[in-house]
Amino acid sequence: MALLTHLLVCVFGMGSWVAINGLWVELPLLVIELPESWDLPSYLTVVIQLANIGPLLVTLLHRFQPGCLSEVPVIFLILCIGTAACILLAFLWNTTSWIQGGRHSVAFIALTFFLALVDCTSSVTFLPFMSQLPTYYLTTFFIGEGLSGLLPALVALAQGSGITTCVNATQAPGTTLSPVTTVETHVTQVTAVSRVAHSAGNQLWGLQHGHGCHEPLPHPAGSLGWRSPHRALLGAVCRLPQLCQGDAGCDLA
Numbered sequence: 630m631a632l633l634t635h636l637l638v639c640v641f642g643m644g645s646w647v648a649i650n651g652l653w654v655e656l657p658l659l660v661i662e663l664p665e666s667w668d669l670p671s672y673l674t675v676v677i678q679l680a681n682i683g684p685l686l687v688t689l690l691h692r693f694q695p696g697c698l699s700e701v702p703v704i705f706l707i708l709c710i711g712t713a714a715c716i717l718l719a720f721l722w723n724t725t726s727w728i729q730g731g732r733h734s735v736a737f738i739a740l741t742f743f744l745a746l747v748d749c750t751s752s753v754t755f756l757p758f759m760s761q762l763p764t765y766y767l768t769t770f771f772i773g774e775g776l777s778g779l780l781p782a783l784v785a786l787a788q789g790s791g792i793t794t795c796v797n798a799t800q801a802p803g804t805t806l807s808p809v810t811t812v813e814t815h816v817t818q819v820t821a822v823s824r825v826a827h828s829a830g831n832q833l834w835g836l837q838h839g840h841g842c843h844e845p846l847p848h849p850a851g852s853l854g855w856r857s858p859h860r861a862l863l864g865a866v867c868r869l870p871q872l873c874q875g876d877a878g879c880d881l882a
Contacts, residue, residue, distance in 0.1 A: 639770070644773075650778045710747055711744060
């Protein structure tokens with residue numbers, strides 16, 4: 630019987646912040662589907678902070694009307710609100726509304742507010758209720774609160790939340806590439822610049838040592854050898870004015 634009580638207390642503690650933690654771990658998918666895009670985390674932060682009106686009201690009632698508020702009805706009420714909000718989110722999370730010339734996820738943000746209201750209010754209702762039980766159940770309760778963040782994370786990992794695929798894309802004028810494509814484009818540009826610099830180093834090394842611009846160069850001695858184009862590039866740049874005047878016997882043009 631004691632083991633069953635510990636299990637129920639642990640599940641009770643998990644219900645404190647499991648809903649909001651579940652939303653945060655799904656953000657990599659939500660920012661792609663919802664019109665707010667990467668502004669969505671800022672919206673969620675503001676909404677969650679506004680939901681602190683719940684614990685504020687409970688605290689004020691305890692302060693000015695002591696004994697008029699029982700934790701048990703409040704807990705039942707907020708759990709019903711959280712359950713209804715989760716069910717509605719399953720069907721309305723991607724529903725958008727046209728507001729001020731753009732699409733916005735009004736349903737998602739409103740339901741997130743009610744979920745945050747439940748989780749924030751649980752901080753001032755669950756613990757007073759736990760005071761009715763023996764003190765050794767508090768440890769189990771806090772373990773359940775910790776699992777309220779671990780369980781959604783494990784579920785998100787099992788679902789593959791946030792897994793993306795890199796694809797090649799050509800950026801047209803006036804368009805913006807996705808973050809993944811932009812990173813890949815930057816890598817390609819760095820590679821191209823490195824190749825151009827390496828080719829320029831070979832040509833300058835050849836000019837410095839009397840080779841034609843299109844003649845094959847002897848094999849360098851190594852990346853740090855005296856014939857290395859990377860090392861010769863420094864000396865060739867210093868002698869670039871003489872090379873441009875024709876001292877090396879080759880026109881750069």
